[in-house]
Amino acid sequence: xxxxxxxxxxxxxxxxxxxxxxxxxxxxxxxxxxxxxxxxxxxxxxxxxxxxxxxxxxxxxxxxxxxxxxxxxxxxxxxxxxxxxxxxxxxxxxxxxxxxxxxxxxxxxxxxxxxxxxxxxxxxxxxxxxxxxxxxxxxxxxxxxxxxxxxxxxxxxxxxxxxxxxxxxxxxxxxxxxxxxxxxxxxxxxxxxxxxxxxxxxxxxxxxxxxxxxxxxxxxxxxxxxxxxxxxxxxxxxxxxxxxxxxxxxxxxxxxxxxxxxxxxxxxxxxxxxxxxxxxxxxxxxxxxxxxxxxxxxxxxxxxxxxxxxxxxxxxxxxxxxxxxxxxxxxxxxxxxxxxxxxxxxxxxxxxxxxxxxxxxxxxxxxxxxxxxxxxxxxxxxxxxxxxxxxxxxxxxxxxxxxxxxxxxxxxxxxxxxxxxxxxxxxxxxxxxxxxxxxxxxxxxxxxxxxxxxxxxxxxxxxxxxxxxxxxxxxxxxxxxxxxxxxxxxxxxxxxxxxxxxxxxxxxxxxxxxxxxxxxxxxxxxxxxxxxxxxxxxxxxxxxxxxxxxxxxxxxxxxxxxxxxxxxxxxxxxxxxxxxxxxxxxxxxxxxxxxxxxxxxxxxxxxxxxxxxxxxxxxxxxxxxxxxxxxxxxxxxxxxxxxxxxxxxxxxxxxxxxxxxxxxxxxxxxxxxxxxxxxxxxxxxxxxxxxxxxxxxxxxxxxxxxxxxxxxxxxxxxxxxxxxxxxxxxxxxxxxxxxxxxxxxxxxxxxxxxxxxxxxxxxxxxxxxxxxxxxxxxxxxxxxxxxxxxxxxxxxxxxxxxxxxxxxxxxxxxxxxxxxxxxxxxxxxxx
Amino acid sequence: xxxxxxxxxxxxxxxxxxxxxxxxxxxxxxxxxxxxxxxxxxxxxxxxxxxxxxxxxxxxxxxxxxxxxxxxxxxxxxxxxxxxxxxxxxxxxxxxxxxxxxxxxxxxxxxxxxxxxxxxxxxxxxxxxxxxxxxxxxxxxxxxxxxxxx
Ligand SMILES: Cc1cc2nc3c(=O)[nH]c(=O)nc-3n(C[C@H](O)[C@H](O)[C@H](O)COP(=O)(O)OP(=O)(O)OC[C@H]3O[C@@H](n4cnc5c(N)ncnc54)[C@H](O)[C@@H]3O)c2cc1C
Ligand code: SF4
Ligand code: SF4
Ligand code: SF4
Ligand code: FES
Numbered sequence: 001x002x003x004x005x006x007x008x009x010x011x012x013x014x015x016x017x018x019x020x021x022x023x024x025x026x027x028x029x030x031x032x033x034x035x036x037x038x039x040x041x042x043x044x045x046x047x048x049x050x051x052x053x054x055x056x057x058x059x060x061x062x063x064x065x066x067x068x069x070x071x072x073x074x075x076x077x078x079x080x081x082x083x084x085x086x087x088x089x090x091x092x093x094x095x096x097x098x099x100x101x102x103x104x105x106x107x108x109x110x111x112x113x114x115x116x117x118x119x120x121x122x123x124x125x126x127x128x129x130x131x132x133x134x135x136x137x138x139x140x141x142x143x144x145x146x147x148x149x150x151x152x153x154x155x156x157x158x159x160x161x162x163x164x165x166x167x168x169x170x171x172x173x174x175x176x177x178x179x180x181x182x183x184x185x186x187x188x189x190x191x192x193x194x195x196x197x198x199x200x201x202x203x204x205x206x207x208x209x210x211x212x213x214x215x216x217x218x219x220x221x222x223x224x225x226x227x228x229x230x231x232x233x234x235x236x237x238x239x240x241x242x243x244x245x246x247x248x249x250x251x252x253x254x255x256x257x258x259x260x261x262x263x264x265x266x267x268x269x270x271x272x273x274x275x276x277x278x279x280x281x282x283x284x285x286x287x288x289x290x291x292x293x294x295x296x297x298x299x300x301x302x303x304x305x306x307x308x309x310x311x312x313x314x315x316x317x318x319x320x321x322x323x324x325x326x327x328x329x330x331x332x333x334x335x336x337x338x339x340x341x342x343x344x345x346x347x348x349x350x351x352x353x354x355x356x357x358x359x360x361x362x363x364x365x366x367x368x369x370x371x372x373x374x375x376x377x378x379x380x381x382x383x384x385x386x387x388x389x390x391x392x393x394x395x396x397x398x399x400x401x402x403x404x405x406x407x408x409x410x411x412x413x414x415x416x417x418x419x420x421x422x423x424x425x426x427x428x429x430x431x432x433x434x435x436x437x438x439x440x441x442x443x444x445x446x447x448x449x450x451x452x453x454x455x456x457x458x459x460x461x462x463x464x465x466x467x468x469x470x471x472x473x474x475x476x477x478x479x480x481x482x483x484x485x486x487x488x489x490x491x492x493x494x495x496x497x498x499x500x501x502x503x504x505x506x507x508x509x510x511x512x513x514x515x516x517x518x519x520x521x522x523x524x525x526x527x528x529x530x531x532x533x534x535x536x537x538x539x540x541x542x543x544x545x546x547x548x549x550x551x552x553x554x555x556x557x558x559x560x561x562x563x564x565x566x567x568x569x570x571x572x573x574x575x576x577x578x579x580x581x582x583x584x585x586x587x588x589x590x591x592x593x594x595x596x597x598x599x600x601x602x603x604x605x606x607x608x609x610x611x612x613x614x615x616x617x618x619x620x621x622x623x624x625x626x627x628x629x630x631x632x633x634x635x636x637x638x639x640x641x642x643x644x645x646x647x648x649x650x651x652x653x654x655x656x657x658x659x660x661x662x663x664x665x666x667x668x669x670x671x672x673x674x675x676x677x678x679x680x681x682x683x684x685x686x687x688x689x690x691x692x693x694x695x696x697x698x699x700x701x702x703x704x705x706x707x708x709x710x711x712x713x714x715x716x717x718x719x720x721x722x723x724x725x726x727x728x729x730x731x732x733x734x735x736x737x738x739x740x741x742x743x744x745x746x747x748x749x750x751x752x753x754x755x756x757x758x759x760x761x762x763x764x765x766x767x768x769x770x771x772x773x774x775x776x777x778x779x780x781x782x783x784x785x786x787x788x789x790x791x792x793x794x795x796x797x798x799x800x801x802x803x804x805x806x807x808x809x810x811x812x813x814x815x816x817x818x819x820x821x822x823x824x825x826x827x828x829x830x831x
Numbered sequence: 832x833x834x835x836x837x838x839x840x841x842x843x844x845x846x847x848x849x850x851x852x853x854x855x856x857x858x859x860x861x862x863x864x865x866x867x868x869x870x871x872x873x874x875x876x877x878x879x880x881x882x883x884x885x886x887x888x889x890x891x892x893x894x895x896x897x898x899x900x901x902x903x904x905x906x907x908x909x910x911x912x913x914x915x916x917x918x919x920x921x922x923x924x925x926x927x928x929x930x931x932x933x934x935x936x937x938x939x940x941x942x943x944x945x946x947x948x949x950x951x952x953x954x955x956x957x958x959x960x961x962x963x964x965x966x967x968x969x970x971x972x973x974x975x976x977x978x979x980x981x
Pocket of ligand 4: 758759775776777778779780781792796797798799800801802803804
């Protein structure tokens, strides 16, 4: 078969590292040694033990499980020196899930550095670490033997780094946290397509735009680029779609066939025929809630003509079946008892349309996030609550009505906030796809933090890259740049926003009409107060060090000793997140300094070196060049003081050396701090203007970490770069492509459909008092002066329901959240 | 669960954009809290009509929670302010007819405050448990409850 295409996206993924039978880990020789992938199956509802945690030898519940990290990763012996990036976190997740199954479980993780560098990961790791019965032990291990009777496995390790003796301990089950490797036959594909691979068989793409391979028109996403997790893979995939769209923008839509839906069945006059579908969500719901019981219960409710359970209600199989069942049983109301409507309602509404039902004849019962997951310790109570929730949903379902959705035109231009690398890459991507784009930058110049970064760990020249971006932005006729600009007012919604911006020193007010918004407002360097920063001029941040290195200051060329302290302002109680880039940044600067002055002594004081993926090789290189790595504990931080000796003020750093357990004292010429990346203080204002949320750390919060990593829950608003979370420049650039891609899916449409949830007025009883007019924030309801009754403009109404709650005559009814529907939910509860 | 221990039943009205999302987050983070609450989703806390509050208490439930976005963060600009004001008036009225004020609680919970949601449910449940069952409307013959929580 021959297919003609304009561009190719490569996402061939990876293979899991296979420990050899003769390897030291006893894999396949000892029955209770499994890979993490096999353990993932053991945890799964559709797995070998139907979701119960058992071990292979005797099908008993293991009471002591050990995880061994970095199997097949960071290992010169097997040739994979890189870090697989994901195993630390998947092991941590497995620990939490296994503890959920069995709170008595003793879980032990034998690890090297723990690489919890992604958004929200540090918190997750801390939580696992602080769970009773969980031990994280930093130690190399060897698997000694299998005990003949019990088939338990004995592991030898060092309990504390200072121990001279090795300990031995018995485990019921051992999980090998295996790494990710490139696929065996990938070279063949690479040769056919003439693209380059790196030494490990992953795709060698353009370093600062990692989605572009060495061949124009061919793009890469996912682990084939480098080991990465789901959110980063999804992000990169969106980005790849964007680059293809840029290339093929002229032909956009030419081969598309519109999806056709069957005509909507008219259900007026029919009595309610409710179908209830209860999801097990693998084990997520089924473990906490007695699903068959909820089904039986649902069958007993009035108007319920059908009830069934699904393993995953949202799977393609289940929704296809749902569509059939609706038609077969003549359902005219559907209740799905599963997860949250905030993420999954659209999936099922789509199925209703395919089955010829109006999408609003649907109600979701949230028995996962708001029941099984939060009452996991009391299955009876959770089951009772699930029954109540289903009963409420059915009560409301009986009364819901089909709704019309208005189509509205789309303003095909975009607003991008923040002119750093992320903002500029998004802007260029949209402009190159033919969409007019407005770029709003608060400061006088474009570039953001990258203006202070000169090269990357991999050696790329950032200033040249940045100048090129800036030039392309200014030259593109579809781009309007506003500097010294600040956003003062935002109105509208997806497809039709109007934003007011004051521009320049003169504060000229501009009004920008746009269909979508991308927030790329970036982040800032943390200014610490500890370690004498700001008090002694020899103490500086890594970025400040980089600036001096680039200017070739004398201090640098004459520096004989440098100490670097990592995690300053990160991973503590105030900022319990990892800033992701500082480990790489420290290695980068250390290597550069060694280049400038090979004699320099560098001490790098760290907590975990988080040089994930191929950055690991640079960590090794630094170690080979005798950068001295000294691990410290957060409870025993390094101390910095100035000592007066022989008329000199000596900068002295002391730290506990972890192997000898003794205090090490270093007199140093300079001290560099790997400081945190912090969100700008005015993120709050931006979040309020656009009504989009921030997370606990002050970064913007995405709609769904894995499924919608660059979208906000509000339609038509997207995010990328440091605004989302700390990340390297290449990652920011890929995410910026992704945000552009998501934004373009809206801009490419002729129409957006407005939410059908709007209000309506019973004109016969309306007294025309105008209270509704006063409360409506959108001027969507106004009293008709002649007829003295309130009228709703459905295109403007956002469906908040404020007017309905305020109307003294009770004549405003809020579609889908009508008084009688909510009252029915309340009444149902006491049934 | 001992049969004579009073387990209150509480109805929570949560706005879709902040508090309901916060409750979802408590779920994905698996933060445990008492199962005494039943949640009704509304698009905005401004949708919560005094009628609903009265209905909940007249039906014999023991407490009601109204939760929306933080000040300035309402998805619809000002719905949460209106909700607050209206709730205060409703509360006064219900107090006047003999409902203990602790039965009616309001909070601001954002989409990222899963732990706070769990905390609020804990507090409200505990508070209502302390003042005991809502008997005010019992003679109307409505106070039939079956379920209750943990
Ligand atoms: C301390 C530190 C060290 C780093 N070290 C490295 C490194 O060594 N290697 C590496 O690859 N990456 C590093 N990074 C990350 C890298 O800088 C970013 O990934 C990259 O520059 C992309 O940033 P951005 O465009 O998302 O944000 P920024 O560069 O922060 O750009 C955001 C822009 O938005 C503007 N803005 C903010 N708020 C508003 C508003 N309300 N209205 C209008 N405009 C607004 C700002 O003025 C700024 O110009 C580092 C980052 C930091 C903070
Ligand atoms: S350090 Fe890297 S390779 Fe080792 S377990 Fe963690 S993520 Fe995997
Ligand atoms: S130095 Fe930065 S990247 Fe490294 S562990 Fe600390 S916070 Fe994370
Ligand atoms: S529901 Fe909200 S947006 Fe619609 S008319 Fe009423 S107050 Fe205005
Ligand atoms: S949307 Fe949350 S209170 Fe209005």
